[in-house]
Amino acid sequence: MWEFFSQKTIFVTGGTGFLGSALVLRLVSQARPKCIYLLCRGGKHRAVQKWQKILPKPMSETLISSDLITYLDGDIQEPNLALPPTSLTLLKTTTEIIIHAASSINLVDPLHKLSQSIIGATERLAHFALSCPHLHRFVYISSAFANSHLYAEASSRAAVDISVRETLYPLHPSSPSSASPSISTATICIELQSRGTTTEYESRSHDFPWPYAYAKHLSERVLLQAFNQNRDQSPNHTHDAFPNKLLIIRPSIFGPAQNFPYRGYSVPLSTPLTTIATMVSLTPSIRFHAATRAKHPDTEVTADEVPVDVVVDRTLFHLAYGSNGIVHAVCGERGRYAFKELWDDGMAVRKMPWRLRMTWLDVDWHSPRLHYIARLFVLYGMSFNFSEERTVELWDRVPEEQRQGLNIFKDCSRGFGLLDRKEDMRVCARALMSYFGYPKWIGSLL
Template sequence: MDNPSTFFHQQTIFLTGGTGYLGACLLYQLATKLDTRKIYVLVRGSPEQAISQWKKTIPSQVEGILSTKKVQLVVGDVTEPSFGIESAILDEMADTVTVIIHGAASLNWMSSLRETVHNNCLPVLHLAKIASIFKNLTRFIFISTIYASSHLPDGVVEEKVYPAGDAEEHLAQILKEGKVAGGVDGRFASRYAFVKNMTEQLLLARHPKLPILIARPGCIGPAISEPYPYYARGGACPLSDYIERYMQNPDSGIFHVSLLHPAGTNIVDEVPVDIVTNLILLHVMQGTTGVIHTSAESYVPRTLAQLHQDVVDHFPKHNGSRGAEFRYVTDDSVKQGRYAEFWGIGGRDWRFSNAASKRFRSVDGPLSVALGDHDSRQFMKERARRIGEEIIRRRASRVSSKL
């Protein structure tokens, strides 16, 4: 394999979603570890607002990123024509950009289907049109989600597109009526997942000549090491949100699971954000097209029962008492706990293949995904401890403010 730094030193990147959770990790790697020639980062509002956001999430890394002088913040909005980018800058990008990484997305689960399409589908299709005028473009990366395939039954999910009806027809229905025939809820993990599935189909069908890579992360978890250990962001780590909710107000602990996993032995699909980042960039480097997963198979597959044991082990240390024991039931008529409802896919058992990434397991250097002496169980326990400490800190702060 070629040297990653040598490859990226020759690339000019256009990155959207750079102030987000995964986006900030991608930016950090591209700017500070890979010596990328230049990185255009689309930001909403103003450059100052973007920098302020980074100072909250990657405070010790911001200066290093900006000091490279390789990052140009481009003001725009993915919902506007030409992304709201000034024509002179867009012309400059059209002449120089070699790689587009589209990571911008809205993860608001309460958004309507029409709003979700406007935020997560139409911008991708519009960017693909913009990309057609980029003279030196060699790679177009769309960040999707493994749950774009959540309409499938439990079992193996390969790295390919699984259509869920006529995407063009669905898009027309949503834009006109705000819904699709038969509905979405119950068929997919979320409206967001459905829209990602539809977008994958539309992108590939409408732009067959673009060098498209669809990267599907699983549930993204805290970083192992980059940009720093346990780097995370509220609302972007579903498992952390679930653990925190349970730690604050434990409920019945009842979880619906399949007949195949009556003891909660189904795999919970989560992968650290820096492994997701490195795998995407390795595929960028290799010129991969089609679909790839960055899933639990890319890290350490762990079961629902193992996750819950880690939570239970650390619960008394910050709450003073043990929460309810987790119970797994195969009878859907039994009412499950409210947090199990919140995290509706926890009892499912999709096995997301990562066959396309297996060749990278022995890669060394700045994009290594090798785990070395990393202990995933201890990592999860420390994560639970940190969540518990943060809960205590916030409670103490609220009490202090009332005095």
């Protein structure tokens, strides 16, 4: 599939982060694009610093020495991307593929703080993309949890494993104060900019586990509206109209790589299950209360963690073979971890002199009765079955020789492997000690 990218001009945001670094390295190593424009605050100097920090020297040098990368010192949160007119014009007139991978992943930040870093930046980049005369695809890295409100909206209160298809689920007003379905996404975004929140979000405060999930949901709506509104601007209304140029990739919970750029590749604090396991192993608490509907949480509660290289290759795979619309980048039903496996791994590395006792409660996920870790991550007690039907169908159509070397699916034979993440856990521990004020001796327990 790599020949698809030959002589293509690709514009990437977030190219120095956990996902973006692996994606840019994959393109540089396997393909021969004409140019990769990399937007980074601080330009090449800052990009080099980040890559040298998170990648082994041979891999960082591959990126730093590549003549395929053109660095743009800009900011997706600023008008015109904070680029000078000449750079902006060159970018606009030559770009064929845009991969928007830059995003906050902070689950604590309130909605008003995320409104610019996620929603505003995405809207700004969408309008830029629609002005590019040679645009082939706009790829947005969203989140599978953009539809996490479905858990609270399940028709059966007993529903535990929530099926999520590769589509955008609308928000169903739950009270008279909810936003009317007739109110446009643009109007909701204006309200968000002026108030720092929205009526529909306030009236649904228990439906999304974090503001981050709602921000991703609204960003998808912004993109779908923007690209659909430009449908009639495509010359002769061809099959390559603007809606067909949008590809939304939804990763689940990011995990360490299974193969590329090397097995176990990770960036501290970028793999949430590692962070959760670190918090559980270090908390001085005696009891851990979490919320669930499940009657048998040990086996019914699951977590979908996808290796970062699966997200990279699945994104490029769908891009190369012309997919549009929404695609899940997930481990899938077979690859999910049961809660008991995660909990047992966490307890195996816990060195506290007392046990942490787990108790499940049938309460709201924001209940003050819950342990602070359960309130923060919320995913304790839930289970989502994210469809990956579109990837399976495409994979079955692609000839065997073109599949070689691709990481499209998670290797389900590998377990959680928390012991292999000890170095990441130590970095997490230092950050957590500072954030929560844990005594320093706790960090020595890892």
